Amino acid sequence: MNLALLNPEIALVVLALFVFALDLVWSNKRGIGYVTIAGLAGVAALVAGQFGLNTTSFSGALIVDNFAVFFNLLFLGAAALVVLAALQYGEQFLHWRGEFYGVLLFATFGMMFMASSGDLIAIYVALETASISLYVLAGFRKHDPASGEAALKYLLLGALASAVLLYGMALLYGLTGSTNLAAIGQQIAGQAGQPVTLLAMTLVICGLGFKVAAVPFQMWAPDVYQGAPTPVTAFLSVASKASGFAVLLRLTTSALGPLQSDWQAIFTALAVVTMTVGNLAAIPQHNIKRLMGYSSIAMAGYLLVGMAALAAGGAPSILLFLAAYTVTNLGAFAAIIAFSNATGSDEIDDYSGLASRSPLLALGFGFCLFSLIGIPPLAGFFGKFYVFAEAVNRGLIWLAVVALLNSAVSVFYYLRVVKVMYLNPARDTSPVNVPPSLAVALAVTAIGVVVVGVGIGPIMDTAVAAAQVLR
Amino acid sequence: MLTLTLNHFLVLGAILFCVGLYGALAKGHAVAVLMGIELMLNSVNITLVGFARFLAPDQLLGQVFAVFVITAAAAEAAVGLAIVLVVYRQRRTVNVEEVDLLKW
Structure with missing residues (x-):
């Protein structure tokens, strides 16, 4: 047992509790x-220090390897950018911000453990920690009322999915007599082909399919x-x-x-x-927001293509896509946050003429939409490629x-947003005011979209190093 | 005299799981859905404890798993009921058929 391996996670929990305490005394x-954000940067530094460590602890329950480091950095970076975007998310939309940041940190904590559990x-437990925090955040x-409804739907369907996942896990435990992933892998070969083995595997994949919003477990995603x-x-x-x-x-x-061969067919x-x-x-x-919900379902589909093609050494493409x-x-x-801050609307029609109202905002958004389509040399292209x-x-x-055909279909609805922004006449010509923190968030990500695309080599190397530990 | 075997536990677990799943999918009231989900979680616990008792009585792995499931289920129920209360205050109903502001 090596407690030092848990330093980043411990630091993150301390940070979350500190944020809760600070919220009480600091207005x-x-x-x-x-x-x-500063705390998240510190935790990320601790995580980055674990790169190349590749060890396990707590009887194999905790795996600290490059794969975990890669995902933990992804979660921490996403959390920091979300906090940055939430900083100036309109006062009318979000109260109790101190608690908001705290719960967000707990969700991140759960996700970090999801990536490093063996x-x-x-x-x-990690999945529930993340999920319960996310129900609260939703x-x-x-x-x-829309937010409450989103939380209710997310909770009911999420809890149902957890129960299904758990039943699959219980069967896996019964089949192999172990809860350790590596030990299960050794035992289950002898049980392959039995109906109950397939049932256990299917239940586990169904439960996790909900988390990633794979059809037919996607019905929560657009509503939530x-x-x-x-944010x-x-x-x-x-x-x-x-x-x-x-x-x-x-x-x-x-x-x-x-x-x-069995899970490949399912995926x-x-x-x-x-x-x-x-x-x-x-x-x-x-x-x-609903459009982005369906877009994220489609992205889960492309990632599942990667899962279906997952062979020895096939995982780096999935990691690269995720990044x-x-x-x-x-x-x-x-x-989207910047726009709804200024106008209070999430309707696509209201984006009319955004290019003339706020050229930089439209440009940044357009960049991201082109990356989602997969136009080279932006990040999204290499992910899909x-x-x-x-x-x-x-x-x-x-x-x-x-x-590829699906990608072609997606061009239509992404480009429609671009068309509305650039070609439709503005109904309201007043400029859209983008607050500084959101401008920073948008600039960082827009530059990131280009940098990830142009500088794909080193990122691919990292993804390969991260996926090496998966056999 | 009937002796309890692993199969009894597994069959009971499977039946309870299906009953819970039916309740979660067929009931309209949010609290009833939560009750169905609790039933599913408890069926998992029976399965886990049954496996642990009959397959590896000297290890406590299955029981430990069940204890974690109970703990997580309690946390989930606490947050779940809080969300149900919030929705009731907003809408004066927690019937999932009537909570349809967003397209279901």
Whole structure:
């Protein structure tokens, strides 16, 4: 047992408690936000120091490897950007900011453990820590019926998914007599082909499919994305999805490794329906947050293509996609927050003529939308390129073709937003005022979208190093 | 005289899980849905404890797992009821069929 390995997690909990305490005595809520961001940077430094460590502790329940470091940095970066975007999210939209930052930190804490757990019990507890915090965050605007409704739907469906996941875990434990992922992986080979083994695996994948919003477990996503406070939507769409894929990657490569042909079939089917439903349902949307909800479902579909193509060494493309998607989506949400701050609207029609009202905001948002489409040399292009290339390498050419067709469909609804911003005449010509912290968040992500795209080499190397530990 | 075997526990767990799943999906009242979910979690606990008792009586792994499930379920229920209360104050109803401001 090596407690020092837990330093980043311990520091994060201390930070969260400190933020709660600070909230009681300090009325400068923006100051608390800056403290949170500084603290997150400190924790990220501790995590980065663990790169290359590759060790386990607590009887294998805690895994500190490059894979965990990669995901933890992703979660911490996303949390910091969300706090930055929430700093000047309109006073009318968000009260109790100190508590908001604190709960957000607890959600991040749960996600960090999701990426570094090597044991079913630890995975479950980490997942619940993250989920329960996210239920609270979704309902944070407690005087807004839409926010309450989002929280209720998220809670009921999330708890249902946890129960399904747990039943699968209980069966896995019964089949193998262990909750340790590596030990399960050794035992389960002898049980392959039995119906109950397939049932356990299917239940676990269903439960986690909910977390990543894969069809047919996606019904919560558009509603929750629309109703939750926008910074929370941003966090849900990137960090929550990434944490779900972190667990899926660990489970499938270590615990369910011998069943590869079985889960590959499940992921292939999920990928096809998820991409198609997400993209087609996004077309008629008129609320930008709802559109992003369906867009995130489609992204889960592309990631599932990566899961279906997951062979030895196939994971880096998924990690790269997640990193590119995180930067891009956070930028898009920073722009959405800036717009709704100034106008109080999330309707796409109200974005008319944004390019003439606030050229930089429209440009930043446009960058992110082009990255979501996958235009080279932006980050999103390389994310999609490597995932689809992996599918082709694995002989799943038809799946790559379906993914490409879906990508083509997605061009329509992303470009429609760009068209509204640039070509439609503005109904209201007053400039959209972007507060400094949101401008910083948008600038950081827009630059990130370009840098990740242009400087893809080192990031790919990191992703390869991170995925090396998965066999 | 009937002796209890692992199968009894597993069958009971499976039946309870299905009953809970049916309740969670078919009931309209949010609290009833939560009760259905609790039933599912408890069926998991029965399964876990049954496995632990019959497969590895010298280890406490299954029981420990069940204790964690109970703890997490309590936290989930606390947050869940708080959210139900908030929604009731906003809408004067917690029937999931009627909570339809956002398209379901």
